[in-house]
Amino acid sequence: MNAPSDKLDAGTAVLCRDATVTYPGGVCALDRINLSVRQGERLALVGPSGCGKTTLLRVIAGLQPLTGGVCQRSGGGTQRSGGASQRSGVVTQRSKVETQRADSRAGDRRSVATSFVFQQPALLPWANVLKNVTLPLSLGRRRDRPSATEMREQALAAIHEVQLTDAAKRFPHQLSGGMKMRASIARALVTRPEFLLLDEPFAALDDLLRNQLGRLLLQLWRHHRFTSVLVTHNIAEAIQLSERICVMHQGRIVSELDNPLSTSDPHDDLRRTSEFGVFFGRVSDTLEKAASPDMEGSFA
Amino acid sequence: MNAPSDKLDAGTAVLCRDATVTYPGGVCALDRINLSVRQGERLALVGPSGCGKTTLLRVIAGLQPLTGGVCQRSGGGTQRSGGASQRSGVVTQRSKVETQRADSRAGDRRSVATSFVFQQPALLPWANVLKNVTLPLSLGRRRDRPSATEMREQALAAIHEVQLTDAAKRFPHQLSGGMKMRASIARALVTRPEFLLLDEPFAALDDLLRNQLGRLLLQLWRHHRFTSVLVTHNIAEAIQLSERICVMHQGRIVSELDNPLSTSDPHDDLRRTSEFGVFFGRVSDTLEKAASPDMEGSFA
């Protein structure tokens, strides 16, 4: 199914064409989404609760099969309608089998190391924080897998970055809500991914930590130039951490805004500048307009 | 154990004296907390992740046994050290049995109807949104329980308030993260509680919804004058929704700030006023000071 015509341009990390997801219940979570993400770009997705942000992120990650359209990821697999039953052990249509193989092979090779911070922490309850964070390092078929001590050190470093060092030996059920999310963030960062998907990673954290982790992200980005897609409800956060902001509403991308402030080094006073205020207002207005009754009518 | 000397003043809703919680692992989540909440007061708890906010809320709700000190709630039970194994079916010490009985009786009578929005949505996975929201109405020994249709109507009203009407028939696994939290909020509001405990209820929601629900809370409060304790990371939210802000750090309440803006009607422009900015800065500074190294030393 990896037909040559499907190949991505060199500089494109993700390309969705008419990507559509309708859940079994009949809910259309994604409605003909067209989106392209450049290599090394930092994209933010904002939009009201239930508009399909998580679904889009999962489609990009290859976790959610499409019911229509195509979504390609460079070095990863191609999601298209038809590859529906990805978790089934029995696949009957030949095309399905192939799609699936391509996907899983892609996952195994991990030509592009991808990390996902899920909206829920999704920690393994039987493993302590350290083990949970080490997990991604020990998975996959990588030849150059680090030694156990190296893994441990890298994991401890990531845990330190999210300020969980004291709780490294605790089990998930012994953590507070925010601590669980931090462990989950550490798990995503520990592999130094080339492609980072973040689903409201900082929602459960206080501003101080949020800013620190935001700075950490930007700092990592300056070193590694990974591609990232960030879902957030916090417009300020979206502005500080992204180069482009896509506003979603009811399964569609209703607006794409280039972030004029993206090149600036993040400093705490950024929020107090007038450019920030202006752009904040623009994003905010777009969101509100999307939710206003007349717009709603056009999407219903 | 409900000795007369333990009786609360008429106007006090909650009184904690030296309330201490040390978890089995040895973590001291609450360290001699002293706190009193007046009837009808709106209190906010802010503090860094892992500082013990959830634990304190659970102590107030009577869900978390203390390992030291006392916590009393008017019309509710008394939490004190010694009532440790509340979920055990076998209690050997006479005093324990009594404590437990007192607690559960208090829960049954619900002399003060209490609701808790947990940090995690805690929905019943086998029930749809409507059934989940109806649950609190149908529990307990209330003589004046509403009829099935009344319960349904009240639940639908609460669901409408959190804008989930379209999803009323969906099951939790078919909801987005924010929708789950909204269902959880609806479940807490449906009983029109006299005592409301909210653990980061709006963290997973976008600003628009957050503001709307905040307004809803204030509106309900104007009608019912319930007592409420709100845990939040969002200082602006704390300012808009509370009369007093307690700043916590490492299991202690390091500062209590009376909110000078609490009386004002909440309007969107409140945030742009200078008083808001000043108070915001004060709370923010208190938080940061608590987290700064030298302060940290004094708590360690």
Add this chain to the structure above:
Amino acid sequence: SQRTEVTSGDTADDSIRDVSVQLNWYPEVEHGGVYQSVADGTYESMGLNVEIQPGGRATPVAPELAMGRSQFAITNADDVVLFRAQGADVVAVMAAVQDHPRCILVRADSGVESLDDLSGMTLQRQAGRAFLAFLEKRGYLKDVRQVPYHNSIAAMVTDPKIAVQAYSVAEPLIAEQQGLEVRTLMVSELGWNPYSSVLVTTGDMIRESPEVVREMVEGTVAGWNQYLTSPEEANEAILDANKHGMTEEALRFGAEQMIPLAMPSGKNAEVGTMSSVRWQELVDQMIELELVDTDSVKAEDCFTTEFLTPAE
């Protein structure tokens, strides 16, 4: 016993042969002759090292022979016919008990005097046994409720309406010990009388090692003769092999009961003998009872008396 000495002399220079005898049930008086010859060294003196393999519930006698794990077995004549009908080449070479000890046990106060009065009773029996088909065919079991046998006579204690399948050499004593007066109704008197305690082997064995078969037959006949005279030594061996299911008393009683069954005429020479008339009668009966198909078994294949007569 003189013959035994001669034979042992003949085979003295042969190496000792190991043979195994598979019993069809837990060790009991029906296996007395074999235990006797093992215990008093008769087999050994003939150059046979006999190992007795006790049986039990659902012991696969014919398969044990077919697999060659045992060279001989003790079973009932009717089973021999059944085995042959199933294609197993099992041949009877000696029959220790002439009159089958099969009986129906009823309480003395049941009002049942003979097997003709059984109607209205509940009979505990092991389904599939040939004697049942016989009784049924002859109409003795009309209006008799047939239920499974529980390997015990306990049910009779509470209910006089219960009859139990039994062996006249065993259960009557148990009933007596429990203070229960019982009546023993022999099935053999009605004309169903296959040989019991039959020593069988395979056709291959007879063709390939006739001398071993002969020694085995002679040793077993000698053992039975001895056992019917003085069973004490063998009974001890049986008790040892079945210490939970047997008592000394039961064995003594059984051995006593065995004498008229093994020697209806009272003559020692009768022990072990078989006649083609009775085999033919048995096969005919079983065909009539539809237990085996016509022509599937020939009476003359079922047994051979060649080892019962002294070697030429």
Add this chain to the structure above:
Amino acid sequence: MSDELSDNPGPTRESGREIAWTVLAVIAVAAIGIVGWHLIVVLFDLPKLLLPTPWQVAEAAWQHRMVLLDSGWITLWTATVSLFVAVIVGGGVSVLFSQSRLLRRALFPYVVFLQTVPIVAIAPLLVIWSGYEFRTAVIATVIICLFPIVNNVTTGLTSVRSEHEDLLRMYGATRWQRLCRVQLPTAVPFLVLGARISSGLAVIGAIVAEFFVSNGADYEGLGAVMTGWQARTMTDALMAALAVSTLLGLILFGGVNLLSRLFLKRYLLVN
């Protein structure tokens, strides 16, 4: 088999195509097994009464088809009724157990007793007390199938998630409400798991009970038929009967699965 617990509830998951594949796979395995069996018999030249060929078994099954059908039906009925009773009784016992830790601890050893006592040993006693009746066979079978239900359902009822516990305490749920609203729904997947195990045990239990309980006239199940055939060393017919008993097991097992899918699906989803 056990995918309800993990798969999304897509309405098209159980497509006809997939069922066809399953049937094909099962048949393929059966074919391989039968050919292998035949080869073994032929190669080792085994006598029929030791191990008949598949063909001989099929012939025997055909020859005795009426007997197999009748007695199989009786056994199926016994097993079904017993499984039903076991689920009801076991569920009831588990509910009792879930209400008090002391009760649970005091009585659990006696439930283990029921599980450990060889039915073969107590069947005669049961018969004396209850007679050669369908009822007696059901009692014996229920004794055999009870434990998996009690063990699993009790575990399920006491496995309420701590967040739901909190919820119940907050709103002052009574014991009864707690049981109906949270404990029972939590226990459903455990019940299904236990009922599946018991569905197999019910068939074997019914057969074993029939070894002791059947009466020639009106109650003669597979167990009784098998005893007779065993006594006559009819190995081929016996194996046909074994095949029927397996079929019964599969029917009950499938029935439990089907019922749970139809009526309990929402409780089986792990979210």
Add this chain to the structure above:
Amino acid sequence: MSDELSDNPGPTRESGREIAWTVLAVIAVAAIGIVGWHLIVVLFDLPKLLLPTPWQVAEAAWQHRMVLLDSGWITLWTATVSLFVAVIVGGGVSVLFSQSRLLRRALFPYVVFLQTVPIVAIAPLLVIWSGYEFRTAVIATVIICLFPIVNNVTTGLTSVRSEHEDLLRMYGATRWQRLCRVQLPTAVPFLVLGARISSGLAVIGAIVAEFFVSNGADYEGLGAVMTGWQARTMTDALMAALAVSTLLGLILFGGVNLLSRLFLKRYLLVN
């Protein structure tokens, strides 16, 4: 009993006091049961052959204590070995099943076969193939205990939470990694549940197997002893043997619980 799944892991939960209470409760129930039993015997004037008094049973137990001890030990050993083998084999089969839906569907009916086939019916065949050996008893017992393990563990292995599935896919876990890191830990509570059921079945299985296998003089477990006593209608001794078999069941059951608490605790916590 089944509290590991729901209770917080407080180190003092299982205090000595609580254990004492449990023992007391169990004994109290036993006392009530024994008195009731005695009254029944006396009131209905039941003959000893039918139902002996508790005292007569105790006497018989004392009289036959050496036999009970020896044979009980042998049966316990058979049951323990069989349970162990069943866990290993059942776990292995389940792992196979968890790897392919097709395989699972193709072979599951044959596992149900093992569960449904009355051991009483195939014991003679087993004896033919494997002889009057300890081995044969173990095989028969394993057949009896296998299904609860396979059924539960397979369900467990295929019940991985969808969030963990996502995690595994994200990081390109291999089948092996998936199995070890997530599937097996997820299956542990199911395994414990199954092993508990099988612990009872193992005892009953061992006893039934001994009915058939231990006719030889060199191998004599409870089952063999019970057959003998049954033939002699020694109801009192028989009941003493039943009591011993229950004790064995409790020992195995307790052993499974203890081992799971000691080594698998972290996997049993529902958070």
